[in-house]
Amino acid sequence: MDFSADTSGLYRFLAERESAVIAAAISGVHDATDHLLATSRNEAPLKTGTLRITAGKKVTKENGQIYGEVFYSATEEGSSGVRFNYALRVHEMGEYKSPTTPGTRPKFLSRPLRTNERLYQRFINDAIRRALR
Template identity: 35%
Template sequence: MARELTIDFSKFAEALEKVPETVFKAAKRGMHDALDEWRQEAVDIAPLDKGTLRRGIDTRIEGDGLDMVGEVTAIAIEDSPKWPRFNYAYYLHEVKGKITNPTTPGTEAKFLDLPAKENEKKWVREIENEIRRELKKDGW
């Protein structure tokens, strides 16, 4: 006697279609968290004179899905008699950072690079964990 077995995979197929969206949403949330932490650490060690540099450190995420890119940027433009509209964030980080330490004790000229170097692997793990949590929440 032959038996017939019918399996309905439609719910599985629907769930599978949602996986990329779930992963990208969680990855973006994890990236925001990592960038916020990176920004805060950069602010804490950036040279301090008037506070313009520290206020000029910002984050952004562009794109979606596999084309998503996050970055931390710094801009501190002031006018001076010698150099009108001089971006001293760039100067401190890219020029002076190669020559000497900043004059403010406890700060770093490479204020963007140092936190990234120290935390890169941790932040990648945290983004991966965020994706795992979101998938688990969705039943994966």
Template identity: 55%
Template sequence: MTDKSGLTFDTSAITSGLDSLGGKALEGGKRGMHDAMDDLLRRSRELAPLDKGTLRITAWTEVETEGSSVIGEVYYSAVEDGKSGRINYALITHELDAPFKNPTTPGTQPKYLERPYKENVEEYRNWIAEEIRKELG
């Protein structure tokens, strides 16, 4: 005869609760990321070269989730026909290639996306964290 004793504990309620919290955290993260990307788009548009306005009106944001990660991106896409064929005007103006080293519109500048990102990245992280905290409330 074998004497056997043991303890059984059902963790399904705990794991279900944790799954729920993870979903809430993800939702808060997405909301905060949307706010951050919208702000980055607004700030970068104000700095983007204006020549024809194409660059500013073709910009957009995307926020996606991959597993438990939230990814936010701001895009600029202005492709034009040039003397040497099609050129990515957005990339050229951002990276300082001639003839765009000195934008003619006052208040505009190269690195129009990179600079406001670097200046505000901590604020954006705080926004995202705050939205997660609110959601977990």
């Protein structure tokens, strides 16, 4: 016994909406990175404000993939005169013994990313669903 199904209508439907779906996915990634940027900024130390000022985000589409990036680019000069990545150092510290601002903490970027991972997936999925309607 053979079974067959005509899927040409489905393929036409998907082809017609491909650009809308890609645009929606990009929009969803923007929403997710905006949220992560805001959340992580609130947790980043505020002693001088350097970390929060240098934070940013970027969304790109390359080779059929959509990438969202949140970054902190603070660098400082150490006592030896060598510049180092201050953002990375503060992110990877152990618990702050006396944070200058209550509610700030190390892992200010990775912690909110892990905590909100499902929310960010939902941002992207919901945007794509809307594009398919």
